[in-house]
Amino acid sequence: MTIVEVITGIVPYPDLQNQLALAHAIIDGRRPRFKPLFRLGKCFNDLWSYASTCWNADPDLRPRAAALEELMKTNALLPEPAGPSGNPVLRILPPVPGTLISRANRSLFSRFTSNARLALRLVHRSSVAESLQPRKKALLIGIRYRGRQWPGTGDSMELEGAHNDIKLWRSTLIxxxxxxRDICILWDRDGVTPNYTSYPNRENILREMRALTADSQDYQRRFLVFCGNRSKAPNDGSDHALxxxxxxNPIHDSDVEANLLHPLAKLGSLTMIWDCCYAGNMFSLNWQVDETRMLRPAIRARTDGQSIPGRVLSIGACQDDQKACEVMVPSSGMRYGALTYLLNRKFQDHPNGFSLCDFLHGIKGDPLLGPDQDIVATCTDIVHKPWLYP
Structure with missing residues (x-):
C-alpha cells in the first residue's frame, strides 16, 4: 500500500508507486515544483486536484510528513517484510475523520514499496489515530434567568431549557x-453566585471569550455555545445585545468581536453556536448558507461580509427579526433550545462532523422548529463552509 493510496483512498495511477516526493507533497499539502514530477503530466494534475481537496477539507486533521514519521518512530513502528518480494509493506491507514475522503482503503489493492522510509507498518492504528487528533477547547454559556423579568415590560426572562442545553453540549463534546479539562462552563445554576468565576455575567463571559481564542497555537479547534437571551439593550435599546x-450590563456585538474574534490567530478555527433570539446577523461573515423552506440550501457570497482572520463558522438559531424557540422532547420530558437539540441529535449519528447544507436540508419541516424560525449560518472560508466539526 503506497502513501498515495493512504492519502487519497484510491488506487494510484501507473508509475506513481515509490514516488517519495509526491507522497510527501500530498501529506504536507504543498504542490512540488521540481522536474521529476513533470513527466507525470495530467495524471499528476488529476491526482493533485483530488488530494488537495481532501487536504483543504480540514488541514488540522491531516498530519505533516515530518510529524507522521516522528510519531511512527515514537511508537516503534518498524518495517516488516511481507509478501513474496520480502519488501516492507505499508498497512492500511483509514481515512482521517472529518475529511472529504468518502471511501476507506481496502486490502484488495495492497502493493509493496521498495522505499523503506515509507514502508512502515502501521500497527496499533487506534492509538496512532488518537495521537493525531487536533486539540480542542470549548466554552459553554447557559443562562436561565430564574425569577428575572424584562425591564419595562415585566415579562419573564426565564429559559427553562438553558441548563439542559449546556449539559447536552458537554456530553456530546466529550x-x-x-x-x-478543556471545556469551560458558565451558567447560573443553583449555588453559583455572582462572586464565582463560573457565573455568566458580562465580566466573566468576556474574560472566557478572550481565553478561548488567545492561545491559538495550543488548540486547533475552538467551540463556543451561547444559550440565553439576546434582545434590545435594556439601557438604550439602540441595537441587539447578548x-x-x-x-x-448587556454584551454588544462589538464587545464579542473585540474579545472573541480579534485575538484569533490567522489559522485559528472557531465554531460559534448562538441559540438565542435575533441571532441572524450577529456576525455577517463572507459566506452564507442560504436556507429556504422549499429548496436545498445553497452557498452564496455576502457583499457585506466581515473580514475576520482564521476559519470562523457562526450558526444562529433564527433570523435577526425572529425568535428562537424551546421545545419539549417527549422521550426525556425535558426542554431544550431547538437548535441545540437538533445539532446534538445530528452529532450523535455523525461524531466526526457533517455537512451543514445536508443538516439544514434535513430539518426542513421538522416539528421541533417553529414555523417562523430559520437557522442562519455564515462562515469566513468557502473551503470550510459546508462542514460542521465538533
Missing amino acids: SCGYLE IGADIE
Whole structure:
C-alpha cells in the first residue's frame, strides 16, 4: 500500500508507486515544483486536484510528513517484510475523520514499496489515530434567568431549557473527543453566585471569550455555545445585545468581536453556536448558507461580509427579526433550545462532523422548529463552509 493510496483512498495511477516526493507533497499539502514530477503530466494534475481537496477539507486533521514519521518512530513502528518480494509493506491507514475522503482503503489493492522510509507498518492504528487528533477547547454559556423579568415590560426572562442545553453540549463534546479539562462552563445554576468565576455575567463571559481564542497555537479547534437571551439593550435599546446574568450590563456585538474574534490567530478555527433570539446577523461573515423552506440550501457570497482572520463558522438559531424557540422532547420530558437539540441529535449519528447544507436540508419541516424560525449560518472560508466539526 503506497502513501498515495493512504492519502487519497484510491488506487494510484501507473508509475506513481515509490514516488517519495509526491507522497510527501500530498501529506504536507504543498504542490512540488521540481522536474521529476513533470513527466507525470495530467495524471499528476488529476491526482493533485483530488488530494488537495481532501487536504483543504480540514488541514488540522491531516498530519505533516515530518510529524507522521516522528510519531511512527515514537511508537516503534518498524518495517516488516511481507509478501513474496520480502519488501516492507505499508498497512492500511483509514481515512482521517472529518475529511472529504468518502471511501476507506481496502486490502484488495495492497502493493509493496521498495522505499523503506515509507514502508512502515502501521500497527496499533487506534492509538496512532488518537495521537493525531487536533486539540480542542470549548466554552459553554447557559443562562436561565430564574425569577428575572424584562425591564419595562415585566415579562419573564426565564429559559427553562438553558441548563439542559449546556449539559447536552458537554456530553456530546466529550463523546466527540473533547477533554473535560478543556471545556469551560458558565451558567447560573443553583449555588453559583455572582462572586464565582463560573457565573455568566458580562465580566466573566468576556474574560472566557478572550481565553478561548488567545492561545491559538495550543488548540486547533475552538467551540463556543451561547444559550440565553439576546434582545434590545435594556439601557438604550439602540441595537441587539447578548444578555448575561447581570441583565443591566448587556454584551454588544462589538464587545464579542473585540474579545472573541480579534485575538484569533490567522489559522485559528472557531465554531460559534448562538441559540438565542435575533441571532441572524450577529456576525455577517463572507459566506452564507442560504436556507429556504422549499429548496436545498445553497452557498452564496455576502457583499457585506466581515473580514475576520482564521476559519470562523457562526450558526444562529433564527433570523435577526425572529425568535428562537424551546421545545419539549417527549422521550426525556425535558426542554431544550431547538437548535441545540437538533445539532446534538445530528452529532450523535455523525461524531466526526457533517455537512451543514445536508443538516439544514434535513430539518426542513421538522416539528421541533417553529414555523417562523430559520437557522442562519455564515462562515469566513468557502473551503470550510459546508462542514460542521465538533
